[in-house]
Amino acid sequence: MTFNTGDLLYIAPFLVLAVSGMLLVLAEAFFTGKDRTALAGITVAGALASTVVSIVLYRHLGPTSSRLLFSEMLVADRTGYVLSGLFGVVAALAALLAPSHQRTHGWVVGEYYGILLLTASGMVLLAQAANLATVFLGVETMSIGVYVMTALRRRSRRGNEAAMKYFLMGAFATAFLLYGMALVYGAVGTTNLVQIQQRLVSGNLGLLTVGSFLMIAAFAFKVAAVPFHMWAPDAYEGAPTPVTAFMAAAVKAAAFAAMMRVFGQFMGGDKLPYGVIGWASPMVVLAALTITVGNIAAIRQDNIKRMLAYSSISHAGVLLVGLCAMGLGSASGKAAMVYYLIAYSLTTMGAFAVVSYVGSKDNERLDIEDWAGLASRHPAAALAMTVCLLSLGGMPPTGGFFAKFYVFKSAMEAQDQQLLWLTAIGVINSAISIFYYLRIVTAMYFKDARGEIATTRSAGLVFVMAACPLVILEMGLFPNWWLTL
């Protein structure tokens, strides 16, 4: 075993995030004043620097070449860098959302920024993992950070309760993940994913199946797939809105990045190599349940954050469809997943940006009825929210539509009967989802406002609200460039 210093270059995105995260935690101690806005600036700079580094490495690496790093613990390839670039961007957006929200709602905590970047570094680790140990490390670095971020509103009873539930469920899932990894390890005798892929056929089938099912269950917890989704609405509702945005966008995307690595790439590939059922059949059931239950539960919600939580559950279902397609040998499965993750993350950030924009001190305006008449008072915010909601609902010409289109296309391409049904279920659910997304649009545009609607303003927040919808529209109208990533 040798330590190749040249490999350090290839994990530069991770290093940038981790180092600037640690520096921020230290720097926080020197900010004695009330204003923590400068920290947000540093955070954005660090996160974007990591994205830039990802882009540089992406271009440096050939279109198909990949490189194993540190005794095959990590892997450097284009998909990994695209996703780590995305995590950097989302972290920057989450940092932009925070200062005004913190000031308005009384949770000025400087640690937010440091933890944000450290959490993002865990995500980048997941995007580049090539070993079960690094997957575990990435998942935990990310999760522990998010537990803390959820609990940052110390005095809020809702916040504490949400953090507690999230923590207990998350730790419980971690145990399953680890036990599943242990069994897979037992079956093939290595935690190295590249070698696991080679030994899948010769490994102990029973251990492999049970182990991978346990891992699926654990990941299903992390991405909030039905029936492991119970924590999500509570955690989303209780966490401060910028944290919710980060959770919904980046944490979910990172968990999917890990699943793409573990299941899509190494334990799947061109048709599942092991067992009669492989992991695809339970995943198909999981996907169908997730899409449907998430949607139907969302219809009944009156709280916008909870509604978006359930909507993100149903989006996890669609992503699972893409994952199944990827595992069952669809050529475009990976590109579809990457496109979906980008579109979904940016849309979610945009939507939550508007949620944190609407609302003022002591009045967060989280009920749909509170949004009545927003369009006449704040037309730009209402328009931004509408674009995001249409994208979530999969209406053209937004990125959300094309993302669904592409995922379902790759599912059909896999030539698998169960995926055909899954596509039909997914499409029908899109129609259902329009109903609850339009509830918000209806409130904003068709109902009259009751009095003034005070808002939380800051340049960063407005930037996120403007940039996300524009990028989503661009992604929907000219998706080709994004498909080649």
Added chain:
Amino acid sequence: MNPGAWVLPMILGLPLLGALFAMCTPRGEHALSRGIGIATSTLTFVVSLFALSYFDKTQAGYQMVTDASWIPGLGVRFKTGVDGITLWLVLLTTFLTPVTLLAATRTIEKHVREFVAAMLVLETGMLGAFVAVDAFLFYVMWEVMLIPMYLLIGIWGGQRRIYASIKFVIYTMVGSLLMLVAIFYVYVSYADVTGVYTTDLEKLQTLVLPHKAQVWCFAAFALAFCIKIPLFPFHTWLPDAHVEAPTPGSVILAGVLLKLGIFGLLRWAMPLFPYGASVLAPYIAILAVIGIVYGALVAYAQDDVKKLVAYSSVSHLGFCALGVFALTPAGIEGSIYAMLSHGLTTGGLFLGIGVLYERRHTRRLAEYGGIWKQMPIFSALYLIIVMGSAGLPGLSGFIGEFLSIFGTFNAGDTFPDGYPNYLPHPRILGGLAATGVILGAVYLLFMFQKVFFGPLDKARNGALPDLSVREQVVFIPIVVLIFVMGVFPRPFLKRMEPSVNAFLGAYHAKLAEGDGPSRLVSDEFGGRARMAIERIRRGGSSAPLGTEPGTPSAPGAAVPPAPTAQPVPRGLP
């Protein structure tokens, strides 16, 4: 090489640009926003007239084609073109939009710039859906129409506008998403056969799917389109939407949006899945006839003028659907003609209701009476529109309804395995549909009489001002076109004819390919299509073109119906 290729991108882009400008106007500058709206939509209309001048009436295929790369990774292209079927629908759209915007000056008084922007985006969506020759582009445009219409109903609508707008969206979405699944299926099947992913309609059309798949896919497409048309029993969203929508919304909804259903069947569902169409056609034809009679009867029972006209749309669109599924040239040309006429007359009817509503703020028939004495100009113009809608010979409505019923009468031999004998004979269907014409005249004249004749006994009707100059500018072109279409159908039908014949030729030739796994059309396809077109031509089923309007007996006698629709035999050498 491709003259006029600039026209279609231009008419798609102009309204969008106008919408952008309108949104940039300061809030409260209503006149400016309206001006921008009317100016851009008028300009769009003028540009679309170029399409008419560039149109080569001897050609059957797409003209003025724009074919640009859009998403090469998926084989999606920005491909647009017009043929004889689309040309008139495009013109109808570009004509109705400025008229509607002009008429809305008094109707819409809040959020004017948003209204103008919504109308213009809607125009782009509708035009895009008409001219798209790419499945992806078509679907995108189809959905793009949805949101502005939803906003039109929801923001500027009446009391129950929220209910109506949500109902409209949900109905349309459910249908269109099933259509999306079918599009996926065709798209992936084509790639399986050829190894190339494409959403180009002209390429997808060369794919022959197994019979079972065709039936399913056709059902998925047809559901989307039947909801849009709307065919009985999928029509329940329409009266709600119409009643709650503001006048401009109703005009565009009835005038153009509903036509997209019929158009979709002609352009997408039937050419892609002819076998599916042939299996389901009788059922859809029955639903159409039920719709004709039911719509007419319910319309008669209404006290709300707008509801009455809404149900009359259900009835009239039934004629269009019936004509399409007659699968004869006369039927299809009649169907298209009826769509154009319905766009004008129903648009006019709704505009007229808008005029009355602005003055009296009620839509109840019982509240009116004796209006003629107060508003003679309006009443005279409205009478012509009503007559046109009722199908009086010499006006536009007559030609379309006559042709589609006539086409249905001759439809008997169109179906590949013989007409299923457990279904009503097409002549019975045609006969029943004809009663719809009579009923249509009854309820429309009944409505006209209630509103305009009789004693002027309601005090509040006493001081109604007649049409202003602006309103006359709105109504006169409509009335003139109703006359023109009624007296000179030939220029219209002449341009449709090659495309309709080609449509039927390809339809029959593809039907003759028979069952089997997914594959491309065989080598004989071209020859079969040509033979079928030749038969159709020789059959002279477009004979009514040459006859004088208003003499219904002539064409019926002149045309030997049998060869018209004779299907190409299966085992054709």
Added chain:
Amino acid sequence: MLMNIGYGHFLVLAALLFAIGTAGVLLRKNVLIIMMSIELMLNAANLTILTFARMHGDLGGHSFAMVVIAVAAAEVAVGLAIVVAIFRGRRHVDVDKMNILKH
């Protein structure tokens, strides 16, 4: 009687510990006990990993176990901090009574 203790015994023991931990999480109401149960599960998994590492003669498994121990410690630290925050607010740590958030 002397029993030959082999890999199988370790694996079964680990499975039992994992099951006990799972039962603890699902059945107990006190947050502290739940956290202890989770620790039990993690350690059961660790035991499994170590057994297999021994079985396959693979050093990677041993180092994996070390990583897990470190990570689990960090996780518990965060968990306890949250428990303290909760306890300050409501003077109890019973999960059944945590129901402010809508279901």
